[in-house]
Amino acid sequence: MFDLTGRTALVTGASGGIGSAIARALAGQGARLALSGSNAEKLEGFRATLGGDHVAVPCDLSDAAQVDALVPQAVQALGGRLDILVNNAGVTRDNLVMRMKDDEWDQVIRVNLEAAFRLVRAAAKPMMKARYGRVISVTSVVGQTGNPGQANYAASKAGLVGMSKALAQELASRNVTVNCVAPGFIRSAMTDVLPEAQRTALLTRIPAGDLGTGEDIGAAVVYLASREAGYVTGQTLHVNGGMAMV
Amino acid sequence: MSETADRVKKIVVEHLGVEADKVTEDASFIDDLGADSLDIVELVMAFEEEFGVEIPDDAAEKITTVKDAITYIDEHKG
Numbered sequence: 182m183f184d185l186t187g188r189t190a191l192v193t194g195a196s197g198g199i200g201s202a203i204a205r206a207l208a209g210q211g212a213r214l215a216l217s218g219s220n221a222e223k224l225e226g227f228r229a230t231l232g233g234d235h236v237a238v239p240c241d242l243s244d245a246a247q248v249d250a251l252v253p254q255a256v257q258a259l260g261g262r263l264d265i266l267v268n269n270a271g272v273t274r275d276n277l278v279m280r281m282k283d284d285e286w287d288q289v290i291r292v293n294l295e296a297a298f299r300l301v302r303a304a305a306k307p308m309m310k311a312r313y314g315r316v317i318s319v320t321s322v323v324g325q326t327g328n329p330g331q332a333n334y335a336a337s338k339a340g341l342v343g344m345s346k347a348l349a350q351e352l353a354s355r356n357v358t359v360n361c362v363a364p365g366f367i368r369s370a371m372t373d374v375l376p377e378a379q380r381t382a383l384l385t386r387i388p389a390g391d392l393g394t395g396e397d398i399g400a401a402v403v404y405l406a407s408r409e410a411g412y413v414t415g416q417t418l419h420v421n422g423g424m425a426m427v
Numbered sequence: 428m429s430e431t432a433d434r435v436k437k438i439v440v441e442h443l444g445v446e447a448d449k450v451t452e453d454a455s456f457i458d459d460l461g462a463d464s465l466d467i468v469e470l471v472m473a474f475e476e477e478f479g480v481e482i483p484d485d486a487a488e489k490i491t492t493v494k495d496a497i498t499y500i501d502e503h504k505g
Contacts, residue, residue, distance in 0.1 A: 309465075310472060351465060 183407040184399040186211030189259040190406065191252065193217045193242065193300070194270030196227040198369040199319065202395025203269055203402045208233060210403055212265065215255035219270075242270050242296035243288060252303035262311065265303045265406045268297040268341070275330040286333045294344070294351035301348055306355070314357035315406045318345055319398070322421050323363045340365075342417055349415035358414035362401045365421025368392040389422030431478070432497045432502070438473050439493060442466065452494040470496075478504045 190207050194200035195216035204214055204227070214235040218224040228237045236258040240251045256263050260421040271293045274285035301316055308314025323331055325336030342361050349359035366372060366383060372392055375383070384390060401420050404410055419427060436450045445460050445490065456462040471487045474480070474496060480503045482490070492497050 267505065309469065354465070 182409060183210055183403050185265075185403070185406060187278035188212045188264040188406070189215070189262055190267060191215045191217060191238075191255040191259075191300075191304070192267040192269055192320075193240070193251075193296075196220060197269070198299060199364065199367060199395050199398050200269045201227055201397035202399040203267055203319075204231065204235075204399075206396065206399025206403045207265070207267075207406065208235065210407075212406070213259060214260050215263075217251060217255070217270070234328060241344060242292045245295075245299065248296045248299045249303065252300055252307075256307060263304055263307055264311070265315045265317070266300060266308075267406075268300060268316070268400060270296070271319065271321075271334075271337070273331065273334050275334070277330055278332045278356075281332060285292045289337050290340075293334070294340040297341055298344060301359070305352060307350070308357045309352060309355045312356045314352070314355075316345070316348065316357065316359040317402050317405045318359075318361045319402075320361045320363045320417060321423050322363050322419065325364065325417075325419075325427050326425050330368070345417075346415045353414050356411065358405070358411060360405045360410075360414060361417040362398060362405065363419045363421065364393060364398050365418050365419070365424045366392050367398065368394050387422040387424045389424075391422065393422055429497070429501070432493075432500050434477060435474065435493060435497050435500065438477060439470065442470055442473060450493055452492070452497065454493050455491055456493070457491065474500060480504050 190212045192204050192214055195204045196218040204216055208214055208231055212344045215238050216224055216228055217238050217240045219241050224237045224239055228235055238254050240247050242248055272289055274289050276285055297318055317340045320338040323335045328336050345359045345361050397420050401418050436491050439450050440447050443462055454460055456467055471482050475482055476501050480500055490499055
């Protein structure tokens with residue numbers, strides 16, 4: 182089950198916490214990866230630790246021209262085919278709506294939503310031609326529930342869900358599925374430094390009683406990337422320990 | 428019938444799964460041959476591959492009949 186041998190995948194934000202766990206999970210199932218991220222050095226370091234014949238394709242997702250070039254680059258580096266696209270990269274610029282600057286809004290929408298659109302637009306053609314494709318976008322529980330201070334982020338993540346549903350309908354007849362994975366609170370460098378009181382308060386909201394891990398997200402992505410998930414499209418798989426049931 | 432026309436019609440028959448005799452030069456992909464917008468995108472991609480031409484989006488949008496495709500390809504192929 183869920184064997185990805187012979188499949189190729191492009192993962193954005195691959196050197197980050199969740200991104201690297203997704204990359205490890207996909208590689209663990211046999212996929213060959215094009216790892217993308219904004220920090221070339223960090224990316225190369227991760228590629229080296231991953232082993233195998235994966236490739237690094239650095240890209241600044243806030244630069245439209247670089248984003249438009251990324252899928253062709255990845256396709257070339259992966260030997261002419263792209264089976265799986267994982268839009269994982271995301272940024273936050275938190276602020277109350279009343280205080281939010283134009284560039285805080287723009288930056289988050291550009292990287293989280295517009296870059297994902299540019300990538301799926303470029304990936305759709307080769308996938309449609311191949312009559313096989315898996316597009317998976319990492320959204321967030323806050324795209325569904327909202328979160329104070331994150332109007333830009335929540336909008337970008339909800340936007341990914343809507344975009345994925347539209348694309349899922351456009352490509353379903355070509356055996357290309359388009360889904361989202363929505364993490365809840367995931368253990369990371371950011372959550373590790375939370376004050377104890379805040380951490381406890383956070384955990385009371387999670388029925389599972391613990392934060393999630395990158396591996397939890399990686400496993401969800403592997404499922405949606407697999408041949409076995411071929412009849413699942415336009416869906417959002419929530420991985421959040423029960424903190425929001427939608 | 429030109430060689431381009433033959434190859435275009437063959438691609439249309441294969442991609443849309445229609446009877447060859449329905450693929451006349453005046454046939455509209457959508458109205459007469461049952462194509463949807465995604466089929467047209469695929470047809471254009473197939474034409475590009477077969478003839479080694481690039482058909483930009485604004486030109487592709489104007490290709491609505493078999494004849495439109497043949498004319499465009501004849502004018503642009505190398």
